[in-house]
Amino acid sequence: MSRNFATNRAGGRTAVRGSDEANVLGATVRVRGRLLGDGDLRIEGDIEGEVRVRGSLDVSEGGNVRGNVTASAVTLSGSLTGDVDAEGAVLIRAGAKVAGDMKGSEIALEEGASYTGRIEADFELPDGLDDSRGDAKSRTGAKRR
Amino acid sequence: MAATVIGQGIIIEGEVTSDEAVVVAGTVRGKLTVDGAVTIESGAVVEADIGATTLSVGGSVTGNVTASDRVDLLTGGKLIGDVKAARVTIADGAVFKGNVDMDL
Numbered sequence: 473m474s475r476n477f478a479t480n481r482a483g484g485r486t487a488v489r490g491s492d493e494a495n496v497l498g499a500t501v502r503v504r505g506r507l508l509g510d511g512d513l514r515i516e517g518d519i520e521g522e523v524r525v526r527g528s529l530d531v532s533e534g535g536n537v538r539g540n541v542t543a544s545a546v547t548l549s550g551s552l553t554g555d556v557d558a559e560g561a562v563l564i565r566a567g568a569k570v571a572g573d574m575k576g577s578e579i580a581l582e583e584g585a586s587y588t589g590r591i592e593a594d595f596e597l598p599d600g601l602d603d604s605r606g607d608a609k610s611r612t613g614a615k616r617r
Numbered sequence: 618m619a620a621t622v623i624g625q626g627i628i629i630e631g632e633v634t635s636d637e638a639v640v641v642a643g644t645v646r647g648k649l650t651v652d653g654a655v656t657i658e659s660g661a662v663v664e665a666d667i668g669a670t671t672l673s674v675g676g677s678v679t680g681n682v683t684a685s686d687r688v689d690l691l692t693g694g695k696l697i698g699d700v701k702a703a704r705v706t707i708a709d710g711a712v713f714k715g716n717v718d719m720d721l
Contacts, residue, residue, distance in 0.1 A: 496621055
């Protein structure tokens with residue numbers, strides 16, 4: 473299954489997308505199974521299963537994902553039950569309902585979001601607090617309702 | 618523009634259902650059930666049984682197909698499987714292997 477990712481790791485994700493049309497799974501769509509691919513993806517419907525995209529993933533308001541998610545960046549406005557592994561930023565927006573562990577370069581949790589899980593993000597502590605020379609790693613047991 | 622676009626780089630393995638039109642330019646393996654129009658674009662690969670109101674095939678489909686309205690197999694399209702629909706067209710240059718049942 474990794475072939476799709478491997479070929480595109482270096483070359484970016486332009487090669488696979490002939491046109492610039494966005495990948496959208498509409499509000500009435502239900503998927504039970506696995507979703508893989510290159511390119512940005514917006515989920516407005518209901519997904520039960522693993523989601524792995526090389527691109528940004530956007531779970532819209534009303535969207536519902538039950539399964540683990542891997543993407544370069546993740547924005548959650550809908551509901552997600554599962555772990556997130558992002559290369560870039562993870563944004564949990566107001567109104568989102570999220571349960572699972574988040575991993576990314578940065579994690580943002582907006583006021584009004586419901587979140588249960590663990591947050592793991594690399595960051596550098598500001599001068600004075602930095603006693604481990606920039607390789608500090610948070611392992612925060614964040615819990616918020 | 619359809620509500621759902623499964624683009625060129627996307628692979629779905631499993632069951633997909635929708636109440637609105639679906640355009641497939643990527644890969645779907647499993648089952649595709651849509652209460653609306655399904656468009657399989659050129660370059661798309663679908664290895665799934667398809668249920669739809671109308672189905673238009675410009676890409677490659679392997680699986681049995683049922684449409685309450687019609688099935689159009691376009692030039693360059695490839696369909697391997699049985700077709701069940703009230704109206705069926707097969708364009709010149711299309712590839713088809715299977716049975717057609719227009720007795721709905």
